[in-house]
Amino acid sequence: MKILNAHIAKNLLFATFMALAILTFVMLSGQFFRAFDLVSRGVSPAILGQFLFYLVPNMLRFTLPLAMLVATVLVFSRMSADNEIVAMKAVGISLFQTIAPALLLSFLLCGLCLWLSLVVAPRFRYQADQLRWSAAANSPLAMLEAGTFTEIFPNCLMRIGQQNQGELHDIHIIMLDESGQQVQDITARQGRINVNQDERIIELTLQQATVTDMTIDGTQDPSALRHLNAESIRIPFDYGAAQDQKKLTRKLKYLDLKMLFARISLDSEAGQDVTEHLVELHSRLSMSIAPFSFLLIGLPFGIRSRRSELSVGILLCVLLALGFYAFLLCGDALKDQPRFHPTLIIWLPNFLYQAAGLVALRIMR
Secondary structure (H helix, E strand, C coil): CHHHHHHHHHHHHHHHHHHHHHHHHHHHHHHHHHHHHHHHHHCCCHHHHEEEEEEEEHHHHHHHHHHHHHHHHHHHHHHHHHHHHHHHHHCCCCHHHHHHHHHHHHHHHHHHHHHHHHHHHHHHHHHHHHHHHHHHHHCCCCHHCCCCCCEECCCEEEEEEECCCCCCEEEEEEEECCCCCCCEEEEEEEEEEEEECCCCCEEEEEEEEEEEEECCCCCCCCHHEEEEEEEEEEEEEEEHHHHHHCCCCCCCHHHHHHHHHHHHHHHHHCCCCCCHHHHHHHHHHHHHHHHHHHHHHHHHHHCCCCCCHHHHHHHHHHHHHHHHHHHHHHHCCCCCCCHHHHHHHHHHHHHHHHHHHHHHHHHHH
């Protein structure tokens, strides 16, 4: 029996590791292309490597459960196609003994996902955000992408047509107030950015520029709004002062377990709605149980399968994963609507997958 368990465990570990490596690489591939582009613009490769490293724990929260599902379906479908499951039943080996190594592996992955979700991933995501902000301040030109608005300065969205050796062309800048409303629109034919790291000031020089004040709610007299045409203007951005005045409070996604519980307690005492906080907490917990849920729902499909084709197994895993993540996205979308109980919606896929898997395994026994 030990030899059989070791054989199944070895196959599961190998399949899980391979699936985890491929899935994590696929999720990081988009960041790789972006990183190579930033390196070509002058951003330090060491900073980008550190930034990608900080993103890995958060990606593992999603790839670990999916790797468990892929390994379960592929390993047990191959065993079923080779009649190994039938042979085990014929010699008196129960179904529980057959799947025992998979259960143990799923419990280990659940513990790992729980640690990543509640402790490691939030801290690393916060470090990645701080690193991105620092890179944007030190190399603002590298963060600009032609044809796309980028928040290169606080409350400032900037889009360029093209960039040529530090010269910016077809510039469009939108200035926002603290509430995120557009208050000023700036266009220029060309410009240049100069960074003074000693004084922590970024100076934007625009050529043939047009500056227009805007009002959204209509409360301001249109005749009092400015409309300025200038051959050359300079716009300074004191990013050092902005960084010093930045709020110390973190976003919910950057809070580890202790910080999240403290935020829930403080906001509850202040009489604020904490549904969004609870959705964040329950989402992390639900994802931590996902390896076990994926195992239970994947076992019947794998054991009942009479085909060991890789493409069929991968397609099945994708469909099951999409169904699971759809509930999480629905719960997150309803985090501002407490009457719909989004925390319960987040737990529905775990309940449904585990219940369906247990019923199917009971029937198979």
